[in-house]
Amino acid sequence: MAMNIDPILEAFNSKKVAYLLIGGMNFHLRHKPVLTYDIDFWIEDSPENLRRCEQALSEVNAEWGKSPEEWGPVGKLKPGWLSASHEIALTSPFCPINVYISRKGVDSWAGANGRAYAGTTTTGISYRGMSDEDTLNDQYALDEQDRRIERIRVLEQLLGRKPTV
Numbered sequence: 652m653a654m655n656i657d658p659i660l661e662a663f664n665s666k667k668v669a670y671l672l673i674g675g676m677n678f679h680l681r682h683k684p685v686l687t688y689d690i691d692f693w694i695e696d697s698p699e700n701l702r703r704c705e706q707a708l709s710e711v712n713a714e715w716g717k718s719p720e721e722w723g724p725v726g727k728l729k730p731g732w733l734s735a736s737h738e739i740a741l742t743s744p745f746c747p748i749n750v751y752i753s754r755k756g757v758d759s760w761a762g763a764n765g766r767a768y769a770g771t772t773t774t775g776i777s778y779r780g781m782s783d784e785d786t787l788n789d790q791y792a793l794d795e796q797d798r799r800i801e802r803i804r805v806l807e808q809l810l811g812r813k814p815t816v
Contacts, residue, residue, distance in 0.1 A: 654746040656690050660776045662707040669695035670704070670779065671760075671767050673751070673789065677780040678802055680770060682809070689747035693781065695760050696752045701733045704750065708733075713741040713748055756792025757785045783809055791815075 656676060663670055671694075672680070675687030694704050708715075709726035716722030717735065725732065725741065733739060737752040757763045766782040781789070787806040790798050800816050807814050 654688065656746060657772065657774055657776050658745050659690055659707075659711050659743065659748060660772065660778050662710040663692070663704070664777060666703045666707040666710070668692075668704045668707050669697075669700045669760075669764070671763060672778050672780040673754070673786065674749070675799075677786065678799075678805075680772060680778070681768065681780060681783075682805055689749055691749045691751065693751045693754055693760065693763070695764070702730060705730060705733050708741060708743075708748070708750075711743050711745060711748075713743040715739060715741040754789055754792070756788040756790070757781075787812075 660672075670692045671677075672691070673693050674689075674691030676690045679687055692704075694700055705725065705728075709724070713725050714723055715725050715728075715732075733750065739750045741748045741750070753760075754763075763781060763785045764779070766785060768780045768782055769777065770780055771777050783806050787803065787810065790803050790806070798816075803816050804814065806812075807816075
């Protein structure tokens, strides 16, 4: 499958999902190419926003299930399915999608949204990405074996911080 994030970002934008792009794709778009196979979103945890996100995921033909037996198109699920977990991993025809309701290393979604970066992809699709400071704090909060050391080094350098790794 060839990765194409544009239809996913377009769906999130058209449905007015309150989101921040996080993870490898955010780093890729802002700083330097990194190999990533998915797109990660942190969304505002409100009933209205969860419904808008469900609609956007349905629009891109995403699939999810609580178990392999329940796996299927999210468009066939009852509204509210996104509330099942604080982290949902989905598939789509464009690339895998991860949706997070909370993050350990950042004070709040609203605070992170206030510090977020407004960017555009190379094809002109707008997005909101997590700030470098919040991305670094998010990395620090991960278990050590899950941290992306190269990202931490780049972000510490960009932010003028003393290297920790």
